[in-house]
Amino acid sequence: MNRKQLVKQIFDKKTFLCVGLDVDLTKIPQHLLKADDPIFAFNKAIIDATAPYCVAYKPNLAFYECYGLKGMAAFEKTVDYLKTTYPHHFIIADAKRGDIGNTSRMYARTFFQEYDLDALTVAPYMGEDSIKPFLEYDRKWVVLLALTSNKGSHDFQLTTAENGRQLFEHVLLRSLEWGNKENMMYVVGATQGKMFQAVRKIVPEHFLLVPGVGAQGGSLQEVCKYGMTQDCGLLVNSSRGIIYASQGYDFAEKAAESAKALQQEMAIELLR
Helix, strand or coil: CCHHHHHHHHHHHCCCEEEEECCCCCCCCHHHHHCCCHHHHHHHHHHHHHHHHCCEEEEECHHHHCCHHHHHHHHHHHHHHHHHHCCCCEEEEEEEECCCHHHHHHHHHHHHHHCCCCEEEECCCCCHHHHHHHHHCCCCEEEEEEECCCCCHHHHCCCECCCCCEHHHHHHHHHCCCCCCCCEEEEECHHHCCHHHHHHHHCCCCCEEECCECCCCECHHHHHHHHCECCECEEEEECHHHHCCCCCCCHHHHHHHHHHHHHHHHHHHHHC
């Protein structure tokens, strides 16, 4: 999916919601554990319930890899189901890859060729040669970690160099030499608030993937106030607040209600 198609989906559906598929078998409804593939059974129900209210899904690879081959089989089935049943939804693999060039090339092949996904989260710490292989694929997106929502983000991302520039700002500036607004997005946590202003000074038109709304306490209105662009420029992710809205037999119904509530808030923000 290219940028024009993504923007069209956002304004057609009046939502920029991304649903995170972070499946923890200790948290899903217990009756699903009797299914042949509990992870896929859960994902399918969540996807069917939330598809009208979102434009993207973000399976987090850690929640599949931890279950070995069965987990990865469920991941593949989930991806195949999305691509065949909901082909207009953007799919982000949240894998946070990034290594020396030849290793990154294999990671890129895995997610962009083997699984044929739209986007992949990538860690920038190892620099240009660890990022460039992911940018060699047409109509694919690198989602670069920039300013995250976790407490530890302050350990490195907000440290200031002698030139007065914080590390996340240096990452943004340097990455502009590698990609562009058509193939690169940035992860910026919703809990960063007014820091979105600093981000937008450097990348005024790039899409931002924004986790942290909902369970982590980020404000959708604040994110939109400081981060939204004319083309929206945001994919706001919610995981736990939607997929674990209920652990009962009504889990899909409650997930739909949570997703719809966010979608309705987003529709208002798109009209401002």
